[in-house]
Amino acid sequence: MTAPQSNRQPVAAWLAAADPHPHTVHLAWARQGLALIPLGRRFDAIRVPAERVHAAVGGAEPEAVAAFLADWLDGPVIRDVRSAFGPYYVLVATDAAWHGAEERLSTNTLLGVPRLGHPLTMLTRWVVPPSVPGDLCDPAHLAALLMTADPLRTVGP
Template identity: 45%
Template sequence: MLTPTDMDRLISEWLAQANPAPQQAFTEWTDQGVALLPLGKLFAAIRIPGDLVYAAVGGEESEQVADILRMWLRGPVIHDHRSMGPTYYALIQWHAGLVWDYGEVAPCLHGDTYLGVPRIDRREPPGTYWAVPPRFEGNLCRPQAVRELIDAGRRQLALPASA
C-alpha cells in the first residue's frame, strides 16, 4: 500500500515529465516552490477567471471553492492570484485543448505556453497553490465537467442583481 508521501512522489514525477528535463522541475520546486512546465505534452490547462468560478460555486471562501471544485471537476486545479487577479487553471488532457471551444471566456493553454505548477505540497496561499491537487499520476479534469462549471458561472453572472 502506498503512503501519502509515496503518492506525492509519484505524482511529482509524473508532473515533472512535462518538462523535457524533468530534474529542472524538481530544482524549481525546491528553489521557488513553483516550476514552469510546458503545456501540450502531458496536459493542457483551462484558464478560468475567479469571478466565473466564484459565481459557479456560490462563494469565494477558499475551502468551500476547493471542496466544490474537487467534487465537480474530479481533477487537479491550480489557483494563482498574482498575475491576473484570482485565476484557476483546470488541468485537462493535452489533446482536448485542440478542440476547446470556450476560448473567449476560458482559454485553453497548450502548445508554446508554460504554466507555473506548484510543488505538490503547496495547498494554500500565499502564491500559486493547488486548490485541488492531483489524486494520482495521470489525474486530469474531464473537459465536459470544466464546460459545465463555466456554463454554471456564466448563467449566474447573467442573472439580474437582486434589489
C-alpha cells in the same frame, strides 16, 4: 487540499516529466516551491477567470471553492493567487476537446506549477492537486459548471 502523502512522489514525477529536463523541475520546486512546466506534452490548462468560477460555485471562500471543484471537476486545478481576481487553471488532457470561451493554454506556454504538499507560493497554489499520475479534469465537466456561472451572476445580489 493536498495530494495523499503516498502519491506525492509518483504524481510529482509525472508532472515533472512534462518537461524535457524533469530534474530542473524538481530543483525549482526545492528552491522556490514553484516550477515553470511546459504545456502541450502531458497536459494543457484552461484559464478560467476567478469571477466565473466564483459565480458558478456561489462564493469565493477558498476551502468551499476547493471542495466544490474537487467534487465537480474531479481533477487538478491551480490558482494564481497574486490577487483576488487571479484565474484558475484547470488541467486537461492534451487531446481533450474544448469549445468554451475560456482560453486553452498548450504548446509554447509555461505554467507555474506549485510543489505538491507545499501549501502556498507567492504566485500560485493547488486548489485541487492531482491524486494519481495522469489525473486530469474532463473538459465536459468544466463546460457544464461554467454554463451555470452567467445565469447565477445575473440572479445574484
